Amino acid sequence: DTAVSQTPKYLVTQMGNDKSIKCEQNLGHDTMYWYKQDSKKFLKIMFSYNNKELIINETVPNRFSPKSPDKAHLNLHINSLELGDSAVYFCASSSSGGYNEQFFGPGTRLTVL
Amino acid sequence: AQTVTQSQPEMSVQEAETVTLSCTYDTSESDYYLFWYKQPPSRQMILVIRQEAYKQQNATENRFSVNFQKAAKSFSLKISDSQLGDAAMYFCAYRRGKGAQKLVFGQGTRLTINP
Numbered sequence: 001d002t003a004v005s006q007t008p009k010y011l012v013t014q015m016g017n018d019k020s021i022k023c024e025q026n027l028g029h030d031t032m033y034w035y036k037q038d039s040k041k042f043l044k045i046m047f048s049y050n051n052k053e054l055i056i057n058e059t060v061p062n063r064f065s066p067k068s069p070d071k072a073h074l075n076l077h078i079n080s081l082e083l084g085d086s087a088v089y090f091c092a093s094s095s096s097g098g099y100n101e102q103f104f105g106p107g108t109r110l111t112v113l
Numbered sequence: 114a115q116t117v118t119q120s121q122p123e124m125s126v127q128e129a130e131t132v133t134l135s136c137t138y139d140t141s142e143s144d145y146y147l148f149w150y151k152q153p154p155s156r157q158m159i160l161v162i163r164q165e166a167y168k169q170q171n172a173t174e175n176r177f178s179v180n181f182q183k184a185a186k187s188f189s190l191k192i193s194d195s196q197l198g199d200a201a202m203y204f205c206a207y208r209r210g211k212g213a214q215k216l217v218f219g220q221g222t223r224l225t226i227n228p
Contacts, residue, residue, distance in 0.1 A: 033215065035216075040220075041152075041202055041220070041221045042218070042220055042221070043204065043216075043218040043221075044218070045215040045216065045217075048215060056215055058215075088156060090158065092158075096212050097211075097212075100208075100211060100212065100214070101160060101163070102216060104157070104158035106155075106156065106157055107156045107157070107158075109156075
């Protein structure tokens with residue numbers, strides 16, 4: 001059973017389009033995250049939700065809007081895609097109690113042409 | 114702000130030998146966690162080992178061990194008896210305290226295993 005899943009795994013689109021990436025976890029965690037890995041492999045946090053509430057919002061353009069309909073889902077919507085948005089986007093989840101290990105999804109490779 | 118630095122962009126080692134990957138970090142916090150993640154070509158992020166800052170004993174997981182030097186803010190990963198499957202990007206990461214905290218990653222080290 002997949003613990004943290006993301007759809008799609010690959011996304012190729014034109015500049016200016018709007019796209020969404022979906023994330024689901026079946027671990028019973030209450031916290032979910034979005035990380036971005038750029039072309040140099042550098043990973044950086046974008047957002048985090050705890051119990052559907054936004055708790056981390058790093059310096060990310062307004063074109064990126066996360067949405068958490070429930071604790072098990074965290075989606076990322078991107079408006080007006082730009083070339084610089086090309087990256088791998090990772091979803092992760094953890095519990096807010098105990099050790100809090102973050103489990104990562106398989107990543108979504110976004111290519112903007 | 115916390116920062117994590119991996120000064121070795123690439124490392125290589127002969128199969129069955131030992132290699133050490135370096136990591137330093139900067140923080141003013143006293144309660145934190147340190148991690149090493151492995152990212153093979155499949156791009157899946159896999160937790161290799163973790164260290165709680167309050168623990169003096171170095172963490173060990175089978176062939177993987179760390180050298181945690183808290184005063185020097187150093188957290189190196191030693192891989193013993195290297196195997197071809199160890200080839201991957203390795204990321205050092207820091208997390209502040211408990212709860213829903215973000216991971217701060219280093220730049221990564223690409224490890225090549227030579228047969």
